[in-house]
Amino acid sequence: MTDTTRPRAADTADPAATNGGGADAPLLELRGVGKSFGNIKALTGVDLKVGAGEVTCILGDNGAGKSTLIKILAGLHAPTAGTYRVDGREVAFGSPRDALDHGIATVYQDLAMVPLMPVWRNFFLGSEIRTGWGPLSRLDVAAMRRIADEELKKMGIDLPDIDAPVANLSGGQKQVVAIARAVYFGARVLILDEPTAALGVKQSGVVLKYISAAREAGLGVVFITHNPHHAFMVGDHFVILRLGETELDSPRAELTLEDLTHHMAGGAELDALEHELARGEGPDGRPAVPHPAPGDGGP
Ligand SMILES: Nc1ncnc2c1ncn2[C@@H]1O[C@H](COP(=O)(O)OP(=O)(O)O)[C@@H](O)[C@H]1O
Ligand SMILES: [Mg+2]
Numbered sequence: 001m002t003d004t005t006r007p008r009a010a011d012t013a014d015p016a017a018t019n020g021g022g023a024d025a026p027l028l029e030l031r032g033v034g035k036s037f038g039n040i041k042a043l044t045g046v047d048l049k050v051g052a053g054e055v056t057c058i059l060g061d062n063g064a065g066k067s068t069l070i071k072i073l074a075g076l077h078a079p080t081a082g083t084y085r086v087d088g089r090e091v092a093f094g095s096p097r098d099a100l101d102h103g104i105a106t107v108y109q110d111l112a113m114v115p116l117m118p119v120w121r122n123f124f125l126g127s128e129i130r131t132g133w134g135p136l137s138r139l140d141v142a143a144m145r146r147i148a149d150e151e152l153k154k155m156g157i158d159l160p161d162i163d164a165p166v167a168n169l170s171g172g173q174k175q176v177v178a179i180a181r182a183v184y185f186g187a188r189v190l191i192l193d194e195p196t197a198a199l200g201v202k203q204s205g206v207v208l209k210y211i212s213a214a215r216e217a218g219l220g221v222v223f224i225t226h227n228p229h230h231a232f233m234v235g236d237h238f239v240i241l242r243l244g245e246t247e248l249d250s251p252r253a254e255l256t257l258e259d260l261t262h263h264m265a266g267g268a269e270l271d272a273l274e275h276e277l278a279r280g281e282g283p284d285g286r287p288a289v290p291h292p293a294p295g296d297g298g299p
Helices: 010-011 066-073 098-102 118-122 141-154 170-185 203-218 228-232 257-264 267-279
Strands: 028-037 040-050 053-061 081-086 104-109 187-192 220-224 238-243 245-251
Touching: 028 104, 040 053, 040 066, 040 081, 040 238, 040 245, 053 228, 053 257, 053 267, 066 104, 066 187, 066 220, 081 170, 098 104, 104 170, 104 203, 118 141, 118 170, 141 187, 170 187, 170 203, 203 220, 220 228, 228 257, 238 257, 245 257, 257 267
Parallel strands: 053 220, 053 238, 104 187, 187 220
Antiparallel strands: 028 040, 028 081, 238 245
């Protein structure tokens, strides 16, 4: 592929077009979205809005449906219920390419990078700049090195060596390179799947800084994490999923870090358990472990 045209998003995104679009429509909007895999309901009735210049955090335990949700946003899965709108217009993506054409870029946890290739080469992976024509065309190495270097510096990332293989970068730096790449190629929405999950405190800080830089640049960011502290440092809006359903949906102003941590830890369920354990009784006041009745041989 030799597609080097830069801002794909701007070409296709025309908020004023027909089909219910409007200038003040959110970038992305899900209404009543569900996804079933055969008998398994991975998601039910999920509503979500992602605005420009906003970080929306999606939290939830393993199996909550986070990955399924982002795969729908990214065009990898089609929802089995509900609607998906971009700029107020309903969409039915057939592939991640369709989502990308609408400016929706996803950075997965296992980054699509080639470890032994240099940083600049990974920056342009799949969208290489070529020079010359037809069978005589070749990679424009000079242009790609220069642009990758400029773009990374623009985001405040100063890598000692742009020719170093990506494998030499820290986990946080790799995430940041992937973010800078998405921004350069015209992303309006950046979806990050647990970018801090495998990172220590310092490296997580690096990634959180670029999440906030992307927001400052006016992108809509969807930040998936199960760390409420990371979410609260950058989030404007919080959605907690549990077993495929929305358990909490709240703007930052209506929430504290304690609320978020409490919900993530199991919230109400945990309160009940704590109460029960503290008194050594069941919820109805009887002993938690009933004594067997005489003559009851058990199972
Ligand atoms: N391709 C699939 N086929 C069948 N079940 C799936 C598939 N993908 C996810 N699921 C199920 O959907 C539920 C939500 O999974 P997932 O979205 O991966 O959650 P999370 O990312 O929050 O851990 C789980 O019960 C999972 O087993
Ligand atoms: Mg997941």
